[in-house]
Amino acid sequence: MTTAVRKKKRKRLLIFLIVLAMLAVAAFFALWQRLTVSRFELSFADLPDAFDGFRIVQITDLHCERFGEGQRELCDKIASLEPDILVITGDMLDQDLLDPEPTRELCAAFAGKIPMYAVTGNHDLWVARSEFRKLLDIYEEYGVTLLRGGAAEITRGGETIYLHGEDDPAHWGSDTVGYLTENPISVTPVENAFNILLYHRANAFPALSSLGFDLVIAGHMHGGQVRLPFVGGLVSPTREYFPDYTAGLYTENGTQMIVGRGLGNAVSVPRVFNPPELVLITLNRS
Template sequence: MAKKRRLRRSFRAARLFMAVILVAVFLWWNNATLVVKQFDPAFPTLPPGFDGCRVVVLSDLHSAQFGRDNETLLETVAEQSPEYIFLVGDLLDQYRPLPEGYAASIAAGLSAIAPTYYVTGNHEWALGDVPALKKALTENGVTVLSNQAVTLERFGDTIVLAGIDDPNGYADQKSPETLAAEIAQKWGDPFWILLAHRNGRFAGQYSLLGADLVVSGHAHGGIIRLPFTDGLISHDLKLFPSYTAGLYYENGATLFVTRGLGNSGPSFRLFNRPEVAVLTLHTGAQ
């Protein structure tokens, strides 16, 4: 009898050990392996020359590494054959070690694939020395949009791409409303895209600026994604957040939010793998 009890205890211990291993592997898979997600927003006002334009959207790396020097991430992005790359904030993390040369390496790798445009997130400003970060990105081929706008051209048509610094930035920085007014004054009523890190400002502010498409991150996909929810918990610990992943529509504007790539501090992802988002723009009805 004693021998049978020992065998039963050993069997239970083995099952527990295997369960722990499986849970650990599952958590690693949820947080360290990339998934590519395709999105196909349509816009009746998109110039025909931009029909079919492919854009990779990345956000919230938080100093993460996917492969040595982010080789896996760069290879995955290149495989999508993007015409543009939008990098929408929280490249760095205030709570995690910063690998030496991290920003420059990412910038060089992405800009070698396609023209890359960047706006700051809240963590860059929390870390400090944003001018040095912007300088490193610019010197390695990335266009930094600090409350400013540029034009993109494709097959003879033009659209406007604007980007704003995170609200954590300088207290006297140009407001999104002022930038929108400048765009209207310079280009009239163009099709334009706004890069803005914070998803939660879409309904009450960014959707009212006149942009056709707002591209954001910040939400981390709701951290834990469950069926029939937009995420279980927000980055600021609110239950059942909104505007966390995918496409949304308010006030005649479209919002796209990427689930992002990394984690901040001790947080984790569950049913919410790091996302390389691919937007293919289409001319037509929503």
């Protein structure tokens, strides 16, 4: 073998190793599952002065996932954000895992410290009645206000905002908007007030945005499961490709919506370029 041939083989091997290393690094970041925080500063003309700077942390789509023993990593991260309230937008349970303890650990950590509000997601309602009862008992034990077609008044500095919530709908399929157009949610905004709606399914936004809420906080879409750089989410829970409303801020008909990518995973496909997420929303008076 000549010297020139050896050099050529070494060069090819070097290129192969460099490419392999680059692929390994890309795979590491694509599948990186360290807990992240997305922050949103939202402005509203009708927000009461007393709520200027009000901080909301959204927890969504836990799917029985754990972050450290006793949810310590998750709870420490939430506490560091110094929220005024916690909102849970569904799918804390998972129809396959059936483990309510991660939710119990989370709620127990903040009971009596930070007000907590919740709505149901499809997985919460898909489990057996006895399993759903466990979730209800956890919420009751730790003081989580479950909004199932009702509203909670939040008062601060003598002023009030309204937090509404509705159960996940019985319908399953791609036409959630059509279903909700024919079967509207039962809650309506309070007139001449600031109104927030908690609702599990972000893909229902076209049916929700015309109802007059100032802000909708939703989940369900898991960030599109696989997030393609410069493109967004790849697939919805009902298998539509390149769906709308997968993560972040959306505005329609004067209503703003925040969509959390969620914390857990409900399918066998891993989350790619889509690490678990907490959302911090800060309300500002414009």
